[in-house]
Amino acid sequence: MALAAQPVFSFASLKLGEPFYETLTLSEHGGPVASTGGPTVMTESFGERIFDTVIFAGGDPNLTHLSSALLAYARRSAATARRIASICTGDFVLAEAGLLDGRRATTHWTYARTLGSRHPGVRVEEDRIYVVDGSVWTSAGMTAGIDLALAMVENDLGPDVARTVAQTLLVYHRRAGGQSQHSALLELDAKSDRIQSALTYARRNLAQPLSVEQLAEVARLSPRQFSRAFRAETGQSPAKAVERLRLEAARLMLERSRHTVEQIAQQTGFSDARRMREAFTRAFGQPPQAIRRNARPVSA
Incomplete structure (x- = not known):
């Protein structure tokens, strides 16, 4: 390789x-x-x-x-x-x-x-x-x-x-150096079509609230059944999984787009820049601005 x-x-x-x-x-x-x-x-x-x-x-x-x-x-x-x-x-x-x-x-x-x-x-x-x-x-x-x-x-x-x-070479244009080696969707390996459909829906609608009730409706399960099945298949709660999907989407936007932090927070469902900054610090140990700086093209 x-x-x-x-x-x-x-x-x-x-x-x-x-x-x-x-x-x-x-x-x-x-x-x-x-x-x-x-x-x-x-x-x-x-x-x-x-x-x-x-x-x-x-x-x-x-x-x-x-x-x-x-x-x-x-x-x-x-x-x-x-x-x-x-x-x-x-x-x-x-x-x-x-x-x-x-x-x-x-x-x-x-x-x-x-x-x-x-x-x-x-x-x-x-x-x-x-x-x-x-x-x-x-x-x-x-x-x-x-x-x-x-x-x-x-x-x-x-x-x-x-x-x-x-x-x-039929590959995406190079990933930024600061991009994570891990993919949230790959790690959230749902075994059933119902849970997988909820994950796919969540990724496509990150700007929405994505409550347990909303995702359970997509999966055609009651909220209680959905939460239990989701944790059994992915090892984490729906709320934690949604946050990871939001973090991954926001990180990619920081690296590849010129949107402001506030705009990215809105589009990925964090509501505001403060909540996104707190989530980034918990997950990556650094704020969104640092992720963006690290992703800038290298100079000679």
């Missing part, structure tokens, strides 16, 4: 009509390297060549031995490249090499706490899609590497090229 970031750079060159990027896949010794998914990947050895950008892919940090040559290459890359980056657990390489000490970084949420406990000098932000701290870029796992690559293209060539590449 980490290698899925490579086509972003290739398609950016195609859109420009010139070889702006050249991508190589490297390993310590070169030759075929077996991936965790099964396919073998052909690589070139590290060598002495200096690169503009060096990205370290992830592996299982519990199983992978980090060789001294790999760590030395990471340190040399940090000293010679314009930027270095990691995808998923690739940041364990950067951390072991001492390149993340005192820096903000993220990784796949499964390994975020492991990264923090192993390397206490790293300021782990475990619920970010990607983080840029100076010349060091780190991303969450799986498809977040594509968002990281698109952000790099936007940084190098502007938003129009990045948007065109995203469309070519």
Whole structure:
């Protein structure tokens, strides 16, 4: 999955009509390297060549031995490249090499706490899609590497090229770095059609009060039956679930739109900016304004 970031750079060159990027896949010794998914990947050895950008892919940090040559290459890359980056657990390489000490970084949420406990000098932000701290870029796992690559293209060539590449790859335009790795709808995994229909209705009508009675009517259950079934299937109350959906919608609007905080609060059902600010502070540990600042495009 980490290698899925490579086509972003290739398609950016195609859109420009010139070889702006050249991508190589490297390993310590070169030759075929077996991936965790099964396919073998052909690589070139590290060598002495200096690169503009060096990205370290992830592996299982519990199983992978980090060789001294790999760590030395990471340190040399940090000293010679314009930027270095990691995808998923690739940041364990950067951390072991001492390149993340005192820096903000993220990784796949499964390994975020492991990264923090192993390397206490790293300021782990475990619920970010990607983080840029100076010349060091780190991303969450799986498809977040594509968002990281698109952000790099936007940084190098502007938003129009990045948007065109995203469309070519049939993905949404890159998610902002501050966006959460978790989706409320994915986590609210209702088992019955009735509860799922209530969740879908809630997401489409966030500006409404969305009382238990209202949602129960959509599910064709009595309020008492609905509340009991909802908690049994999702593990939380309808009110808590609605707040999470509102938080997710408001966060996306903060990152992607120019609406004011007051407008977003109204459209997502928080009634006013104060209530939304309180909910954000409880859920994310920071107010809406901070979320918006963190989502701004990175600068060179």
